[in-house]
Amino acid sequence: MTHKHLFSRALSANPDRLHFAAHSHHLWPDASFDGQVKAWEDAARLADLKWGRIMGPVLEEAQSHIARELKLPDSTTIAFSPNTHDFLVRIFSAIPKRPVRVLATDGEFHSFRRQMARWVEAGEAELVNAPADELVAKAESGGFDLIFASQVLFNSGAIIGELERLAAQAKPEGPWVVVDGYHGFMAIETDLSAIADRIFYVSGGYKYAMAGEGVCFLHAPPGFAPRPVVTGWYAAFEDLALPPGAVGYAQDGGRFLGSTFDASGLYRFNAVRRMLDAEGITTASVSAHVVKLQRQFVEANGLPGFELLNPLGDGAHARFLAYRGPSAPSLHAALEARNVIIDVRGDVLRIGFGIYQDAQDVDQLADILREI
Structure with a gap:
């Protein structure tokens, strides 16, 4: 082939x-070029009204592609951002205690390592690193607020194959489990259906999704991190039960949305996924x-x-x-x-x-x- x-x-x-x-x-x-052009054409044709299309059918199509790929039971648990670092910061902000006790593999990507080192330096976090093959056992020993692990390690290609055991540690009150799927999404077959209610999963379009930068996503399990402290106005939600002046949040994955963004990555991603479906790939x-x-x-x-x-x-x-x-x-x-x-x-x-x-x-x- x-x-x-x-x-x-x-x-x-x-x-x-x-x-x-x-x-x-x-x-x-080539399909991504067609998607990029479509983003431009929609902006030219709709101008200000383009956001109704972007936050409606364009975003919903992208959610459905991801949910089908990962076997997620509900596509509305998915939020989008220009990069996965945004999601790390928002998840971390939602943890109500300081310092946050963090467990991670010793092979995480530079973005995570740098941010975590700065949080440790600032007294915001305490970090324990473990080899990939010891991570699950270390998580089961307890004492952590956040467990972060790549599905496939970026430097060695090692695969964390015990996601269900890892997910078993997750609870809404903590710890939270975050799986960085950037080297797993559309690279290895991934079925999250049994653990979608317990883990966060982040990835994006830059690598195997073939859609380029600017189209990263987060699957956020219901009931976990309902009110991130770091938030954008796209996450707003009119909750009539809130007192006047309170900050409302969407009840689905939209609670992790930020603010105005370049939507062309969503168009490229959708175009690529349609191409793959048409080709039977x-x-x-x-x-x-x-x-x-x-x-x-x-x-x-x-x-x-x-x-x-x-x-x-x-x-x-x-x-x-x-x-x-x-x-x-x-x-x-x-x-x-x-x-x-x-x-x-x-x-x-x-x-x-x-x-x-x-x-x-x-x-x-x-x-x-x-x-x-």
Whole structure:
């Protein structure tokens, strides 16, 4: 299965590039261009009245796509924001005690690590880090207000496979469990139906959703964090039971909305999801294609002397291969000089795969690595 024809604009824009960073800035399919144009056309046609369309059918369609992908029982639990950091800040603000006792893996993304370090520095939080394979047991020992874990770790590709055990710790009064699904959403099949009433789940369009930046989302379980302290006027709700002057909130996921935003990401996301449906492309079929390419690359032994941190097995796998070696930075630079795009995190090279690649691309990458 190859679908290069769906990415004709991105591929033709830089025809000599070999792009193996689908886990980072995934190439945009042609459908996303159509979605971007539609956003502009609606703004030109409707002007001020565009918000009725955006906050109505456009947002509702995006919610329905996400709910179907994650097997969520109720699409209205989903809110949108330009980035997932917004949601972290709002969730944290809703916890009524200080310092907040936080448990996280030792492999969370820079955004979380930086913000948490600053909260610790300011006396707002106390942080305990645990290896991914020890996180659940540590959570079960108790004593935390917030448990934060990536579904797939961004640096190593390790997968947290015990979400149900983790979710079992969650209660409306605390602790709250937040799963960062940015490397899981539309990368591995994810069924949250059994735990949707207990966990927060955040992700976005930049990677495997193929829709670019500006379209991140949060699934917020009912009854958890009903009144975030950090809030925007889009989260307003006319609750007649409130005393005059009180701050009201939507009762669904809308309680986590912020303020005015660029809605073009929603249009792109919807257009991409419609394209996938029309082509019969699912997360499972993309994963099968990706694993085939990954096996081909591993068997080609393109990186001798490097340690593969996430070996291929029979179960779910990250959309990238993570290789550790001391020459990772220099090798990354040498590849970039030849217009071969992967990425590097310290001494770890990440090679990402997607549906705009085929076996010939993998052979070419392996040949270039052997030449270097």
